Amino acid sequence: MGKFNPGDTVILSGVNMRDSETVTVTRVGHKNVYVERYGREMAFDLEDGTEKGYYDHHCIYTVGEWAETRRRDAVIDALRDRGVSLDRSRRNIATTRLERLLAVLDEEE
Numbered sequence: 001m002g003k004f005n006p007g008d009t010v011i012l013s014g015v016n017m018r019d020s021e022t023v024t025v026t027r028v029g030h031k032n033v034y035v036e037r038y039g040r041e042m043a044f045d046l047e048d049g050t051e052k053g054y055y056d057h058h059c060i061y062t063v064g065e066w067a068e069t070r071r072r073d074a075v076i077d078a079l080r081d082r083g084v085s086l087d088r089s090r091r092n093i094a095t096t097r098l099e100r101l102l103a104v105l106d107e108e109e
Contacts (some may be wrong), residue, residue: 004046005028007024013061013066014056020066031045032044075099079102
Protein backbone atom coordinates (compact mmCIF):
# COMPACT_ATOMS: atom_id res chain seq x y z
CA MET A 1 0.00 0.00 0.00
CA GLY A 2 1.14 3.51 -0.76
CA LYS A 3 0.88 6.75 1.11
CA PHE A 4 -2.62 7.39 -0.30
CA ASN A 5 -5.36 4.84 -0.91
CA PRO A 6 -8.93 5.18 -2.23
CA GLY A 7 -11.30 5.96 0.63
CA ASP A 8 -8.61 7.60 2.79
CA THR A 9 -9.50 10.84 4.53
CA VAL A 10 -6.89 13.52 3.77
CA ILE A 11 -6.47 17.18 4.60
CA LEU A 12 -6.78 19.63 1.72
CA SER A 13 -4.94 22.87 2.44
CA GLY A 14 -4.42 26.10 0.55
CA VAL A 15 -1.00 27.63 0.04
CA ASN A 16 -1.31 29.78 3.15
CA MET A 17 -2.23 26.67 5.21
CA ARG A 18 -4.87 28.68 7.07
CA ASP A 19 -7.84 27.20 5.27
CA SER A 20 -8.11 23.44 5.40
CA GLU A 21 -10.80 20.82 5.05
CA THR A 22 -11.08 17.06 4.99
CA VAL A 23 -11.72 15.31 1.68
CA THR A 24 -11.71 11.68 0.57
CA VAL A 25 -9.32 10.09 -1.90
CA THR A 26 -11.38 8.84 -4.86
CA ARG A 27 -8.66 7.09 -6.83
CA VAL A 28 -4.91 6.65 -7.06
CA GLY A 29 -2.99 6.43 -10.34
CA HIS A 30 0.67 5.84 -11.14
CA LYS A 31 1.62 9.51 -10.75
CA ASN A 32 -1.42 11.21 -9.24
CA VAL A 33 -3.89 10.91 -6.40
CA TYR A 34 -7.40 12.25 -6.90
CA VAL A 35 -9.96 13.78 -4.56
CA GLU A 36 -13.37 15.28 -5.24
CA ARG A 37 -14.31 18.72 -4.01
CA TYR A 38 -17.55 20.53 -4.89
CA GLY A 39 -18.26 17.90 -7.53
CA ARG A 40 -14.94 18.50 -9.30
CA GLU A 41 -12.07 16.03 -9.35
CA MET A 42 -8.70 17.46 -8.33
CA ALA A 43 -5.37 15.80 -9.16
CA PHE A 44 -2.35 15.87 -6.84
CA ASP A 45 1.20 14.61 -7.23
CA LEU A 46 1.46 11.19 -5.64
CA GLU A 47 4.89 11.92 -4.14
CA ASP A 48 4.57 15.39 -2.62
CA GLY A 49 0.79 16.01 -2.55
CA THR A 50 0.87 19.27 -4.55
CA GLU A 51 -2.01 20.10 -6.88
CA LYS A 52 -1.31 19.52 -10.56
CA GLY A 53 -1.47 22.40 -13.01
CA TYR A 54 -2.05 25.40 -10.76
CA TYR A 55 0.29 28.17 -9.63
CA ASP A 56 -1.73 29.03 -6.51
CA HIS A 57 -2.17 25.40 -5.65
CA HIS A 58 -3.57 23.33 -2.85
CA CYS A 59 -1.79 20.47 -1.15
CA ILE A 60 -3.07 17.30 0.42
CA TYR A 61 -1.67 15.72 3.56
CA THR A 62 -2.31 12.51 5.38
CA VAL A 63 -3.85 13.10 8.79
CA GLY A 64 -0.48 12.29 10.42
CA GLU A 65 1.44 14.66 8.14
CA TRP A 66 -1.03 17.43 8.87
CA ALA A 67 -0.69 16.93 12.63
CA GLU A 68 3.11 17.05 12.32
CA THR A 69 2.93 20.21 10.18
CA ARG A 70 0.69 21.95 12.71
CA ARG A 71 2.98 20.83 15.57
CA ARG A 72 6.03 22.23 13.78
CA ASP A 73 4.25 25.51 13.01
CA ALA A 74 3.29 25.91 16.68
CA VAL A 75 6.93 25.44 17.75
CA ILE A 76 8.17 27.92 15.13
CA ASP A 77 5.55 30.45 16.30
CA ALA A 78 6.64 29.98 19.92
CA LEU A 79 10.31 30.46 18.94
CA ARG A 80 9.40 33.60 17.00
CA ASP A 81 7.60 34.93 20.10
CA ARG A 82 10.92 34.53 21.92
CA GLY A 83 12.92 36.38 19.25
CA VAL A 84 14.15 33.44 17.14
CA SER A 85 13.25 33.79 13.47
CA LEU A 86 13.08 30.72 11.24
CA ASP A 87 12.04 30.25 7.64
CA ARG A 88 9.03 27.88 7.64
CA SER A 89 10.00 26.41 4.27
CA ARG A 90 13.32 25.10 5.59
CA ARG A 91 12.89 21.56 6.84
CA ASN A 92 16.52 20.73 7.57
CA ILE A 93 16.05 21.15 11.32
CA ALA A 94 13.96 18.41 12.91
CA THR A 95 10.88 19.44 14.87
CA THR A 96 12.17 17.62 17.94
CA ARG A 97 15.38 19.68 17.81
CA LEU A 98 13.33 22.89 17.59
CA GLU A 99 11.29 21.72 20.59
CA ARG A 100 14.51 21.19 22.55
CA LEU A 101 15.67 24.71 21.63
CA LEU A 102 12.34 26.07 22.83
CA ALA A 103 12.71 24.17 26.09
CA VAL A 104 16.18 25.67 26.63
CA LEU A 105 14.83 29.16 26.01
CA ASP A 106 12.01 28.53 28.49
CA GLU A 107 14.28 27.24 31.27
CA GLU A 108 14.39 29.45 34.32
CA GLU A 109 17.82 30.48 35.49
